[in-house]
Amino acid sequence: MLIVHLLITLDLPYITSLKGRRKILNSLKEKLKHQNMAIADVSGEYAKEASLALLFFAKNENEAHKKIEKVRNFLDNYMSDIEYTISYEIL
Numbered sequence: 001m002l003i004v005h006l007l008i009t010l011d012l013p014y015i016t017s018l019k020g021r022r023k024i025l026n027s028l029k030e031k032l033k034h035q036n037m038a039i040a041d042v043s044g045e046y047a048k049e050a051s052l053a054l055l056f057f058a059k060n061e062n063e064a065h066k067k068i069e070k071v072r073n074f075l076d077n078y079m080s081d082i083e084y085t086i087s088y089e090i091l
Contacts, residue, residue, distance in 0.1 A: 003091040004064045006054040006071065007042075011083040018047050025050055031078065035070065064090050 015021050021043065029039045029052070037056040043049065054071065058064035068088055075084055 002058045002061065002064055004056050004058055004068070004088060005091065006068065006086060006088045008052045008054065008071075008075070009085045009087075010050040010052075010079075012048050012050055015047050018045070021047050021050050025052065028052065028079070032071070032074070035067070035074075058090075061090060 010024075012021055012024065015024070022041075025041050025043070029041070032039055032052075032054065035056070037054045039055075040053045042051045042053045044051075056067060058067060068086070072086060075086075
């Protein structure tokens with residue numbers, strides 16, 4: 001059993017307040033919640049940047065990479081106008 005930790009960093013240039021950022025992150029967390037992952041907002045105080053930490057279990061590396069790709073495809077489809085980076089660690 002593997003533990004997978006993803007860190008998604010979003011660039012939100014058109015957001016001007018923490019309330020606007022929180023609205024986007026809550027929507028994103030709600031949609032990702034159905035993927036059987038633990039999700040936490042680990043953003044700082046700067047409204048134009050956001051970070052989400054995701055944690056899930058996988059049976060093997062192949063399953064872990066499939067789930068990571070699923071998250072990447074979801075972000076491409078759901079948030080196509082927002083630049084993001086994903087870093088991950090498989091433990």
